[in-house]
Amino acid sequence: MTDHRASFDARITFGNGGDLAVHGFRVDLPGPDAAEDEIAALFVASLGLLMTDGVELDNVEIFAEPHKGTRGGPSDRAAQAAPAAGGALVELARPPADGGTYLVAPGGDLTGLPLTRTAELPAVVVRVAGAEAREIGVGALAAFDVGGRAVLLHTGALGGGRLTPEAASWLAGRGASLVGTDADGLDGFDGLDGVGGSAALDVLLAAGVPVVERLAGLDRLPPTGALFTAAPPLLEGVGRVPVRAFARVPEA
Structure with a gap:
């Protein structure tokens, strides 16, 4: 549709x-x-x-054009109801031949990551694909209710927009359960914030927020209303692993 x-x-x-x-x-x-x-x-x-x-x-x-989640609009109304258990499954993982999709766990240990932070999370898709700015700041996120949700950054490219440390702090402070991106990582190619403070990935992990990198198919999700899952195996002493990420999209 x-x-x-x-x-x-x-x-x-x-x-x-x-x-x-x-x-x-x-x-x-x-x-x-x-x-x-x-x-x-x-x-x-x-x-x-x-x-x-x-x-x-x-x-x-x-x-x-894909919906952006206008407040009071059709996608926003769908988000007001609890996500339905039914609906189609949408593949969000990249195949191994394309480098795969990875989850990074806080503390470098997957055994300390509860399922409540990685499975059946209400998803918020923040679409910044095509934006002129190379950075994703607080302004791009402020209109969304992120508490208890998987915040998925749809940049449209593996070398997509870089999440600023300030935006990462904003997400953590408002209770985001997980942050995902379709880019190689949250911090761009160099993994640094370019200012001398903590990079976005470090900020989120320090706050106990897991991160999923290299997602695919975010253009197939509505701005709100889907349930996101990227549950990793229980591996002690391992902090980054490939995962099978997917979402359940409510029926229209």
Whole structure:
């Protein structure tokens, strides 16, 4: 099923005075035939605006594009319900011939990693593929509820965006259960933060958050609503192993 989004200019007037204008704003749509009043309602909901008196849209364009998880949009509504046990399984691991997918455990010991940190976790997919910035900062994550979730960074490339140490601290501080990426690693090619502090991987591991590297197929997951699993074997004294990562996607 193809996702659709809309781009538009808008002007909002408020019942208690004042107005707001935006240009090139985008929201997720439930389908390609969404009417302008539905798009306007999604726009207001996405910003959580109160006392809205009127919305005028211009230059509306509807196009096929994966949902980003617009607040109040179709993917967000699906996330409000508990993830269903049923649904299709989506392969997220790279084959051995392509280098595989790996889990890195805090403390360098897989026996200390509970299943509650690696199995059937509600997933949040943060799409940064195609972004001009090479770094993934707090601003790219702040709109998401990450507590108790697997936060999966969809960069679109093995040499994708680098998670900043500040963003890693933000994720750990808000209770993310696991952080995954489709890139070679969270810290780019050199594994360093370039500033002299702790790299993102080190920050997360120190906070007890496992990391999964070199994922595949994140474009096949909705922004929210899937259940993610990457459970490793119980190996004492081993901190990084290949895993079979997958997700269960709720039925539409």
